Amino acid sequence: MEVRIEDLVKRFDDVVAVNKVNATFESGKLIALLGPSGCGKSTMLNMLSGIMPVTEGKIYFDDRDVTMLSPDKREVGLVFQNYALYPHMSVLENICFPLKIKRVPKAERIEKAKEYARMVHIDDYLDRLPKELSGGQQQRVAIARALVKRPKLLLLDEPLSNLDAKLRVEMREEIRRIQRESGVTTVFVTHDQEEATSISDYIMLMKLGVKQQFAKTRNLYNDPANLFVADFIGNPTINQLHGIYEKGNFRPDAYENAIPIGRYQIEDGSRVVFASRPESVIVEKKNGKTVMEVEETYVSGKDTLCVLKAGDGRLRAYVDNDSAPQEKDLVSVSFRDRGVFVFNEESGERYYE
Amino acid sequence: MKNKTDRVKSFMQYLTLFIGAAIMFLPFFWMINSSFKTEKELLSFQSFLPKQLLIDNFRQAWEMGDFPRYFGNSVFVTVVCVALTMFVTILAAYGFSKLKFPGRDLIFTVLVSMMMIPYEMLMLTNYETIRHMHLFGKIWSLIVPFTSSIFYTYILRNFFLSVPDSLYQSARIDGASDWQYLWEIMVPMAKPSLVTIALLDAITCWNSFMWTMLMSSGNRNIRTLPFGLTAFTSEAGVHYNLWMAGATIVVIPMIVLFLFCRKSIITGVSRGGLKG
Ligand SMILES: Nc1ncnc2c1ncn2[C@@H]1O[C@H](COP(=O)(O)OP(=O)(O)OP(=O)(O)O)[C@@H](O)[C@H]1O
Ligand SMILES: [Mg+2]
Numbered sequence: 001m002e003v004r005i006e007d008l009v010k011r012f013d014d015v016v017a018v019n020k021v022n023a024t025f026e027s028g029k030l031i032a033l034l035g036p037s038g039c040g041k042s043t044m045l046n047m048l049s050g051i052m053p054v055t056e057g058k059i060y061f062d063d064r065d066v067t068m069l070s071p072d073k074r075e076v077g078l079v080f081q082n083y084a085l086y087p088h089m090s091v092l093e094n095i096c097f098p099l100k101i102k103r104v105p106k107a108e109r110i111e112k113a114k115e116y117a118r119m120v121h122i123d124d125y126l127d128r129l130p131k132e133l134s135g136g137q138q139q140r141v142a143i144a145r146a147l148v149k150r151p152k153l154l155l156l157d158e159p160l161s162n163l164d165a166k167l168r169v170e171m172r173e174e175i176r177r178i179q180r181e182s183g184v185t186t187v188f189v190t191h192d193q194e195e196a197t198s199i200s201d202y203i204m205l206m207k208l209g210v211k212q213q214f215a216k217t218r219n220l221y222n223d224p225a226n227l228f229v230a231d232f233i234g235n236p237t238i239n240q241l242h243g244i245y246e247k248g249n250f251r252p253d254a255y256e257n258a259i260p261i262g263r264y265q266i267e268d269g270s271r272v273v274f275a276s277r278p279e280s281v282i283v284e285k286k287n288g289k290t291v292m293e294v295e296e297t298y299v300s301g302k303d304t305l306c307v308l309k310a311g312d313g314r315l316r317a318y319v320d321n322d323s324a325p326q327e328k329d330l331v332s333v334s335f336r337d338r339g340v341f342v343f344n345e346e347s348g349e350r351y352y353e
Numbered sequence: 354m355k356n357k358t359d360r361v362k363s364f365m366q367y368l369t370l371f372i373g374a375a376i377m378f379l380p381f382f383w384m385i386n387s388s389f390k391t392e393k394e395l396l397s398f399q400s401f402l403p404k405q406l407l408i409d410n411f412r413q414a415w416e417m418g419d420f421p422r423y424f425g426n427s428v429f430v431t432v433v434c435v436a437l438t439m440f441v442t443i444l445a446a447y448g449f450s451k452l453k454f455p456g457r458d459l460i461f462t463v464l465v466s467m468m469m470i471p472y473e474m475l476m477l478t479n480y481e482t483i484r485h486m487h488l489f490g491k492i493w494s495l496i497v498p499f500t501s502s503i504f505y506t507y508i509l510r511n512f513f514l515s516v517p518d519s520l521y522q523s524a525r526i527d528g529a530s531d532w533q534y535l536w537e538i539m540v541p542m543a544k545p546s547l548v549t550i551a552l553l554d555a556i557t558c559w560n561s562f563m564w565t566m567l568m569s570s571g572n573r574n575i576r577t578l579p580f581g582l583t584a585f586t587s588e589a590g591v592h593y594n595l596w597m598a599g600a601t602i603v604v605i606p607m608i609v610l611f612l613f614c615r616k617s618i619i620t621g622v623s624r625g626g627l628k629g
Pocket of ligand 2: 041042043
């Protein structure tokens, strides 16, 4: 099912939790809703599920306007951050509950519930109570309960935040698999950019209730719409040098040399942020081009991370271990075409060539 | 390894408990013990235990007093009272904990503060109300004033408040209505508290005396056991053995009920469902 939101707004007294968001979630895709804490992700999800009324705007499921529809009629599944399993019911009863409400005959609903329990690998624990399960197991029960009624839309609110690092990676692959198998349109909330990029088809990045960018996961990294996006996505974070743009050159603050970066549609003398991914920085033996001093080096696996000094700013670059420079060496620096962006210093808006 | 002072300490603890239990238990034992004795045996103080287990006292008491009717009335009043009280308590507790309406907490505070009013004062107004409802002397007069309880509502509301809202939202998304959520999720979760409340209420109803006396002054057919017993003591003359048999008849159903629900009561009380 396709989900479309139009000018969605949610206000709490004086806080605007979600501000005029437009988006279309393609059918059968996994969309990650990403952003720092308090940016309105949960609010968005709660409005999609219907447990929170919208202030303004519309929500469509396919062509149906569901803005005013109550949650029990929306055919959505929601997995809460704390799982919200019914504590007095066994695993099997928990999974059966949505079907019981729908008055599915007992034998049939037990069979269905068992089928979904198998799918999330929880079928050995059917008689246990939620409190007798680990966090990861509880989560799988919550997913099975959300899926068993065959929802048109599956919503997951930071479902992995309570798990340890290893289980998190396992479970996100599991969620991906379950989503593929069931083909249900899924919205997955997280504030962890790595989790979002590893699991999703699309990412919607938000900040203070405002949509920053909504794009294919890969494009968010390769083609950020503004400085916030470029900064939020990627680990290690993108290099940022502040300075002045002048005739195809960038002059970092307190640095004697100019860096040639090509023609952008920027007025000469504007203050800009020059951003580059660490893997887009080319470090060579000193050869007359832009020269910088190596401040520190860290070996990590087959690469060495070099920290270079450019006036007040610092650049991080990945270099092959064999050709890695020493600390205090002077090296020449240039940039690839990919992974290099220029932004307006004040607004964070991106400039294009 | 337990050392000596520990052992002395635990001995003292058990001794205290034993004395307490004995003090509680003795009157019951005396009552039941005496109900098996003949009148002569009882008055002569010759032996502590009865010579034979005499069922005859029970038969006599049962037939002499109007006990079958009292018993039927008691069962009817108790069952209906408890059922209605539970229903009203559950709905009220849900309303005061989970539904949002203006003045909710204020109204509840007022209700709770009304628990301070002594029961004897309410008897007058209740009496007037019953009279105006033309229920005076009818068995429903024993039920109508006791179909709700602020105290039980307070207990249950506290439990309901501790249930996270995400369960409600979850149930709504699973397709449940408010009504289904209450009966399918909240009530089963509150079961230990509910059993405790039901039992307390059953005991209160069963033992209710003053009000029954007042209401049944116009009609002896609606007497329940406790008042019936008092009436019996005056109507049957001074036969201690029969009185004791009658008293035993009155308490046995509650003791049986308690034994059945013992486990739920202990969980209900121990998890704080009855604190406050
Ligand atoms: N019920 C509410 N009443 C008032 N303000 C609220 C309410 N719920 C959320 N907010 C506010 O709305 C904003 C967005 O909250 P939301 O819970 O959607 O953030 P989030 O992105 O889910 O954050 P997190 O990652 O911490 O869960 C926050 O500023 C929050 O304080
Ligand atoms: Mg949240």
